Amino acid sequence: MAEKPQPVRVLYCSICSLPAEYCEFGPDFEKCKPWLIKNAPELYPDLLKEANEKEAEKVSGQLQLFGLSSGGADGATSGQTSSSKQEEVKRLPGGKIKKKERQEVVIEKVVRNKRKCITIVKGLDLFGVKLSDASKKLGKKFATGASVVKGPTEKEQIDVQGDISYDIVEFITDTWPAVISLSIFFSFSCVLHKWCIWKTLKEDFLPLF
Amino acid sequence: MFKKFSAEEVSAQNQVKASVQRKIRQSIADEYPGLEPVLDDLLPKKSPLIVAKCQNHLNLVLVNNVPLFFNIRDGPYMPTLRLLHQYPNIMKKLQVDRGAIKFVLSGANIMCPGLTSPGGSLDEEVGAETPVAIMAEGKQHALAIGFTKMSAKDIKAINKGIGVDNMHYLNDGLWKMERLE
Numbered sequence: 001m002a003e004k005p006q007p008v009r010v011l012y013c014s015i016c017s018l019p020a021e022y023c024e025f026g027p028d029f030e031k032c033k034p035w036l037i038k039n040a041p042e043l044y045p046d047l048l049k050e051a052n053e054k055e056a057e058k059v060s061g062q063l064q065l066f067g068l069s070s071g072g073a074d075g076a077t078s079g080q081t082s083s084s085k086q087e088e089v090k091r092l093p094g095g096k097i098k099k100k101e102r103q104e105v106v107i108e109k110v111v112r113n114k115r116k117c118i119t120i121v122k123g124l125d126l127f128g129v130k131l132s133d134a135s136k137k138l139g140k141k142f143a144t145g146a147s148v149v150k151g152p153t154e155k156e157q158i159d160v161q162g163d164i165s166y167d168i169v170e171f172i173t174d175t176w177p178a179v180i181s182l183s184i185f186f187s188f189s190c191v192l193h194k195w196c197i198w199k200t201l202k203e204d205f206l207p208l209f
Numbered sequence: 210m211f212k213k214f215s216a217e218e219v220s221a222q223n224q225v226k227a228s229v230q231r232k233i234r235q236s237i238a239d240e241y242p243g244l245e246p247v248l249d250d251l252l253p254k255k256s257p258l259i260v261a262k263c264q265n266h267l268n269l270v271l272v273n274n275v276p277l278f279f280n281i282r283d284g285p286y287m288p289t290l291r292l293l294h295q296y297p298n299i300m301k302k303l304q305v306d307r308g309a310i311k312f313v314l315s316g317a318n319i320m321c322p323g324l325t326s327p328g329g330s331l332d333e334e335v336g337a338e339t340p341v342a343i344m345a346e347g348k349q350h351a352l353a354i355g356f357t358k359m360s361a362k363d364i365k366a367i368n369k370g371i372g373v374d375n376m377h378y379l380n381d382g383l384w385k386m387e388r389l390e
Contacts, residue, residue: 007295010350018379019350025314
C-alpha cells in the first residue's frame with residue numbers, strides 16, 4: 001500500500017527516556033545535558049553555547065595549570081572531556097535500569113480444586129535444557145502428566161500434575177548438573193521463598209564443616 | 210491515572226479469544242480511522258493478542274509484550290504515547306501553553322485556561338468524553354493523552370476548571386513500562 005503512513009521516528013533521550021524536546025521538563029535535566037549536546041544540539045541552542053563556554057573555561061584552566069600555551073590543542077581536549085562525560089552518564093542511568101534476565105528456575109505450586117495442584121517449573125530453558133525432553137523425564141519420574149505450556153507472555157514453562165515440589169529440586173539438579181541448586185527458587189504467588197535457599201545452603205555447605 | 214503504575218498492578222494477563230480480539234480490533238479501527246492502514250502491522254492477525262487486566266478496571270492491550278492500547282471499564286481504547294508518537298495524526302489534538310507543560314507532566318488534569326490562552330489551541334470539533342492527544346506550545350510531539358470532560362466549545366465558553374482528564378502522560382508508570390514481561 002502506497003498511502004500507508006510511515007511511523008514517525010521520535011528521538012528519545014537515553015537518560016530520561018522522554019522525547020528529546022521534553023528533557024527540560026524531565027526529572028533530571030542536568031544529567032540529560034551531555035546527551036542532548038551530542039544528539040540533539042538543534043533543540044537547545046542555548047545549551048550548546050553554555051557548554052562550550054564551560055568547557056573552554058575548563059580547558060583553558062587546565063592549560064594554565066600545566067603551563068601550556070592555549071592554541072590549537074583547544075578543540076582536541078574539549079572533545080576528550082565530552083566523551084568522558086558521556087561514559088559517566090552511562091554508568092548512572094537516571095530513569096530506569098533494564099532488568100537482566102536472571103538465570104533461575106522458579107518452581108510454583110498452583111492449587112486446583114482445593115486438594116489437587118499443579119507444579120509449574122519456569123526458566124529451565126535458560127539453562128539450555130530442552131523443555132520437551134524435560135517434561136517427559138519429569139512425567140516419567142513422578143508418574144504424572146507433564147506438559148510444556150506456553151505461559152501468558154510467550155514464555156514456555158512445564159506444568160506437572162500433582163504436588164512434586166518436595167523433591168523436584170533434587171531431581172533437577174541430578175538430571176541437569178548445569179542447573180545449580182542455588183538458582184532454584186520456590187514461588188508462592190510470586191514471592192520467592194527462603195527455605196529453599198536455606199535448604200540448599202545447608203546441603204551444600206554441611207560437608208565443609 | 211498511571212502516576213503510580215508498575216508491573217505489580219497487573220493482576221492477570223490472558224491471551225484473548227479470537228472473537229474478543231476481533232472486537233478489540235474493530236473498536237480500535239472505529240475509534241481511529243487514521244490507523245486503519247497500519248492496523249495489520251500493529252495487531253497482526255496471527256500473533257496472539259494479550260490483554261492485561263490491572264487494578265481500577267484498567268485493561269492493557271499487549272502485542273509481543275509491548276503495551277499498545279489501554280482502556281478503562283468499557284471505555285474507548287486509547288493508544289499509548291509511544292504509539293501515538295509514531296502515528297501522531299490519529300487523534301484529535303489539543304494544545305496547551307508552555308506554562309502548563311510541567312504540571313501536565315506531573316500528572317495534573319488539563320485546565321481550560323491552559324487551552325484557551327494564546328499558547329494553546331483547540332480543535333473545534335472535539336466533543337465531550339473523547340480521547341484526545343495533548344500537544345504543547347513549541348513542541349512537536351504529544352505529551353499526554355487525555356479524555357475530554359467537556360466539548361471544545363464548552364471549554365472556550367466556560368474557560369474554568371478541568372477541561373480534559375489526564376489519562377497518560379510522559380514519564381508516568383505506563384510510559385516507563387516499555388515492555389511487560
